[in-house]
Amino acid sequence: MKQRPSFPARLDSGKPQAAPKTLLGATRVVTPQSPARAKPVGMASPTGVGLDSSAIRARMVKKLAEQGIDDAVVLEAMGRVERHRFVDSALVNQAYEDTSLPIGLGQTISKPNVVARMIALLREAPGLQGAQLMGRVLEIGTGCGYQAAVLACVAREVYSIERLRGLHDKARENLRPMRLPNVHMIFGDGMLGYAQGAPYSAIISAAGGENVPQAWMDQLAMGGRLVAPTQTQSGQQALVVIDKTPQGFQQMLLEPVNFVPLKSGIA
Ligand code: SAH
Numbered sequence: 001m002k003q004r005p006s007f008p009a010r011l012d013s014g015k016p017q018a019a020p021k022t023l024l025g026a027t028r029v030v031t032p033q034s035p036a037r038a039k040p041v042g043m044a045s046p047t048g049v050g051l052d053s054s055a056i057r058a059r060m061v062k063k064l065a066e067q068g069i070d071d072a073v074v075l076e077a078m079g080r081v082e083r084h085r086f087v088d089s090a091l092v093n094q095a096y097e098d099t100s101l102p103i104g105l106g107q108t109i110s111k112p113n114v115v116a117r118m119i120a121l122l123r124e125a126p127g128l129q130g131a132q133l134m135g136r137v138l139e140i141g142t143g144c145g146y147q148a149a150v151l152a153c154v155a156r157e158v159y160s161i162e163r164l165r166g167l168h169d170k171a172r173e174n175l176r177p178m179r180l181p182n183v184h185m186i187f188g189d190g191m192l193g194y195a196q197g198a199p200y201s202a203i204i205s206a207a208g209g210e211n212v213p214q215a216w217m218d219q220l221a222m223g224g225r226l227v228a229p230t231q232t233q234s235g236q237q238a239l240v241v242i243d244k245t246p247q248g249f250q251q252m253l254l255e256p257v258n259f260v261p262l263k264s265g266i267a
Contacts, residue, residue, distance in 0.1 A: 041080045041149055041178050053082055053096075060096040064116050067098075071120040073132065077153035078116050083109075086146040086174050103144040105164050107260055110206060114257065115147050118227045119154060121241055121254075122202040127223020134202050138219065140190035140228075140262070141206030145171030151204070152180040159197040161190040163266045191264050193219040200224060208237045209262035220244045229259040 040054070061079045069075060084095035086109060091101050100108040128134060134155040139148055142162035148171065151158045160183060162168040168187040175183060186194055190205070191213045199221035208229030220226055222244055230240040232253065239254040 039080070040082050041153060041180070053084055054079075056096045057082070060098075060112055063098065064113060067113055069113070069116045069120055071116075071123055073154055074116050074120045074123065077119070077150045078112060080153055081146065081149045083112065083146055085177075086144040086149075103167065104170065105166050107141075107143055107164070107167060109144050109146050110259070115150055118204055118239070119147075119150060121227045121239075122204060122225055123154065125202065125223065125225030126243055126245065127221070128201060128225070135221070136197055136200045137202045137204065138190075138194055138197060138200045138216075139204050139206065140193075140216075141260075142171045142185060143167055143206060145174045145185075147204075147206060148183050148185070149175060149178060149180060152183045155202070156182060157197070158183045159186060159194050159200070160184070161186040161188050161194050163187075163189050163263060165267070187266065189265055191215065191262065195219060202226070203228070205229065205262065206259065207262035208257070208259040212240065212242060217242065217244070217249065222246065229257045 057079050061075050064078060065075060084092045087095050087101050087103065094101060096112070098111050098113050100111050103109050122134065122137070136157045136159065137151050137155040139151060139158060139160040142148055142160040144167065145160070148158055148160040160171070162171065162185070165187060168185060172185055175185070184197070188194070191209070193213070193215035198219035200219055201221050201224045203216050203220055203224070203226040205228035208231065210231045212226065212228055212230055216226055216228070220242075224244050226242040228240055229237050232238045236256055237258060238256050241252040241254060243250045
C-alpha cells in the first residue's frame with residue numbers, strides 16, 4: 001500500500017505549539033470543549049500523527065466557527081477527520097488552509113468551509129430536526145474521499161459515488177486505514193443517483209451541473225434535503241437546497257460557489 005504522507009513538523013505556522021509530550025503528559029493544555037480533542041477518525045489509539053495535527057485542525061475548526069459554522073456536530077466532525085491524509089504529500093502544508101486543492105485528474109478537494117457549510121445545511125433539513133445523526137446519505141463525487149469521511153461522522157450510512165476510476169481507487173486507498181464501516185464507495189455515474197441505497201435522508205453533490213438530475217429528487221426520502229451546486233439563470237453557479245415535503249419540492253437558492261462540473265458517464 002502506498003505510504004501516506006506523515007504529518008510534517010514544518011506544518012506549523014511558526015507560532016509555538018503544544019509539544020506532544022505535554023498532550024501525552026499530566027498537564028492538559030487543550031480545553032475539554034475543543035472539537036479537535038475527539039479521537040481522530042479511524043485511529044484505534046492516539047498516534048504521533050494524530051496528535052501532531054490536532055492543534056492545527058483545532059485552529060481550522062476555530063476559523064470555521066468564526067466564519068459562521070455554528071453546528072457543533074459538524075465542527076466536531078471537521079476536527080476529527082485528518083484532511084492532510086487526503087492530499088498529495090507536496091500539498092500537506094496547505095491541508096488545513098481554507099482552500100480547495102488539486103487531487104488529480106483535473107479535480108479538487110473542496111474548501112473546508114464549503115464542506116462544513118453544505119453538511120450543516122443538510123442537517124437543517126425540516127425532516128431531520130433534532131436528530132443527532134442523519135440516516136442514509138448519498139454523496140455525488142467521492143473525489144479523494146475527504147468529504148465522505150466527514151459525512152461518516154454525522155450519518156448512519158454514506159453512499160459515495162465517483163465517475164473517475166482513478167479517483168474512486170484513490171479514495172478507497174485513502175479511506176482504507178480509517179476503517180469506516182458505514183462508508184460505501186461506488187464507481188459509477190452519480191447523475192443517475194444510486195437507487196440501491198435509496199431513499200436518502202440527504203443528498204450532497206460535490207460537482208455542479210446545469211440542473212439537478214431527476215434521479216436525485218426521486219431518490220430523496222420524504223422530509224429529506226438535497227444540497228448541490230447548480231447553474232443559475234445568469235450562468236453562474238450557486239448552492240441550491242431542495243427539500244422533499246408532503247406539499248412538494250421546496251427550493252432555495254443560496255450563495256455563489258465554484259465547483260468542478262458534473263459530468264455524465266464514467267471514465
Ligand atoms: N467530495 C470530494 C470532492 C471531489 S471534486 C472530496 O472530498 O474530495 C468533485 C468530484 O465529482 C470529482 O472527483 C468528479 O470526478 C466527480 N463527479 C463529477 N460528475 C460526477 C458524476 N456524474 N458522478 C460521480 N462523480 C462525479
